[in-house]
Amino acid sequence: MDWFVAPDYWLSRLVFQRALAVVYLVAFLTAALQFRALLGERGMLPVPRYVSRVSFKQAPSVFHFHYSDRFFAAWSWAGCVVSVALIAGVDSHVPLWAGMVLWLIPWALYLSIVNVGQTWYSFGWESLLLEVGFLAVFLGNDEVAPPIVVLFLLRWILFRVEFGAGLIKMRGDACWRQLTCLYYHHETQPMPGPLSWFFHHLPAPLHRVEVAANHFTQLVVPVLLFTPQPIATAAASLMIATQLWLVLSGNFSWLNWITIVLALSAVEFPTTAAKVPGPPLWYEVVVLAVGAGLVALSYQPVRNMVSRRQVMNRSFDPLHLVNTYGAFGSISRARYEVVIEGTADDVPREDSDWREYEFKGKPGDPRRRPRQFAPYHLRLDWLMWFAGLSPAYAASWFGGLVERLLENDRDTLRLLRRSPFPPDAPPRYVRADLYHYRFTTWRELRETGAWWERTYVREFMPPTRLATPVTQRR
Incomplete structure (x- = not known):
């Protein structure tokens, strides 16, 4: 026909x-x-x-x-x-x-x-x-x-x-x-x-x-x-x-x-x-x-x-x-990022050796230029953006993420760009802070080489550890 x-x-x-x-x-x-x-x-x-x-x-x-x-x-x-x-x-x-x-x-x-x-x-x-x-x-x-x-x-x-x-x-x-x-x-x-x-x-x-x-x-x-x-x-x-x-x-x-x-x-x-x-x-x-x-x-x-x-x-x-379907019915006026850090110190203090976890796609190091990943989808990175908007968006999974970072879980670390801890030495404590990120100006980029400028806002999650350290589990 x-x-x-x-x-x-x-x-x-x-x-x-x-x-x-x-x-x-x-x-x-x-x-x-x-x-x-x-x-x-x-x-x-x-x-x-x-x-x-x-x-x-x-x-x-x-x-x-x-x-x-x-x-x-x-x-x-x-x-x-x-x-x-x-x-x-x-x-x-x-x-x-x-x-x-x-x-x-x-x-x-x-x-x-x-x-x-x-x-x-x-x-x-x-x-x-x-x-x-x-x-x-x-x-x-x-x-x-x-x-x-x-x-x-x-x-x-x-x-x-x-x-x-x-x-x-x-x-x-x-x-x-x-x-x-x-x-x-x-x-x-x-x-x-x-x-x-x-x-x-x-x-x-x-x-x-x-x-x-x-x-x-x-x-x-x-x-x-x-x-x-x-x-x-x-x-x-x-x-x-x-x-x-x-x-x-x-x-x-x-x-x-x-x-x-x-x-x-x-x-x-x-x-x-x-x-x-x-x-x-x-x-x-x-x-x-x-x-x-x-x-x-x-x-x-x-x-x-x-x-x-x-x-x-x-x-x-x-x-x-x-x-x-639909997208971006509302627009955020400011960018907030959750920065996760760990330390091997037995007692977590502000002056402890806190080391930052780096994600593949979401902003972290201010000097690192954003990368192209699409059409590949970095699911954890996207959800971290939602966590920065409100802790409620991360309530179901953020605790699990922290637990696996404390365990140096291999599969979880593969989702990240870099872990600051060697595979056989997981962190003792992990914490998360909220930062305000903004793009630098042309002048700031030339002078500092930084694509982002970030400012501490507040604590997102206090220092947390496993009830039983990984070393004792083994």
Whole structure:
């Protein structure tokens, strides 16, 4: 049926699928390399403890039936293998039904991880990857032209991502309406990148232009996605350009990249459409049924989006099939960082030899320039930013982090850039202080070589030790 497919989008589908597979690979690598310290049997928020109090119906996951660190590792690395296969285009060389199954596998694998990920997986891009990944199952392969229904639903996701983010800003912090939020945002965002210092020091009028352009891209341009070509391609291209600007200005995991992937599905690349036979009846029925189901599930996200009490980044079903999105409804005016230190002294005093732990991504040493990590996601570093906003954000896991630092836990130390203590000599005490960080000025950078200036604010956690020292446990 001619109305069912869009042959001109076969190259758009190809680019979209390969790019999405890359995002999947990054997500599974992040899980495989970080889970032991975060979610493992001896992690800060162990999966076994979580599944003992949350039902399978609430959070569908294979780990309700079995969990071990080795099994979780195998599960994550399996996701990496399938992602690499999809990047290589294996799905294009198998029958249609097999290609669909191949795309279903990473979605099911990642769903099991996200649904037991707790605080570490509470970010909007986790649900976004699952929602987009589920639709990718029904996009087809070289045996059929791309279904119009699926292409439309991909644009529907992109619309909700951008328009929802725009609405939450206009309804939230007044600085968005006053065009002044970027006076602060580049400095106070969760994890600044190597160019964030320079973005922060752009002239104030340019910051106001940035905000105005952001409002236009998020509140006006998304509507154009549903217009005829080439307007829809122009709208998607503008979104891609805006997302690349955000990629340069900070570390936002794979949020910007998967948004770019979504926008690519709306771009009509100049090419000659490949001639393929009509889609089989069973495929048409499945796609239309799934499409109707996703439209029905869109009720709650749309209701939330138009509500004055709009919330950000929430899933309305345990399979994360249709979600609501949004980012930075409010902007911090000042940056506060939790600095963790340890000492080997038997009695902790202010003049003890306190040594600072260094994180990979979050600000620490004022002289260390911020690094680029996105699309890779440093989960602990992001949560440390929330801890700086309020101790309540860290209540469930910060004590576990301190305990593992006192033990010199190998898996936890791998999440850090550097531990100040040798592996066989853990600290006797660990403490945490809260500091105010601000970007230095051009003059301060030239004179001191420091990218940050920090000022002590208050104690975050007093010196703490293990009830039984590690040496006595051995």
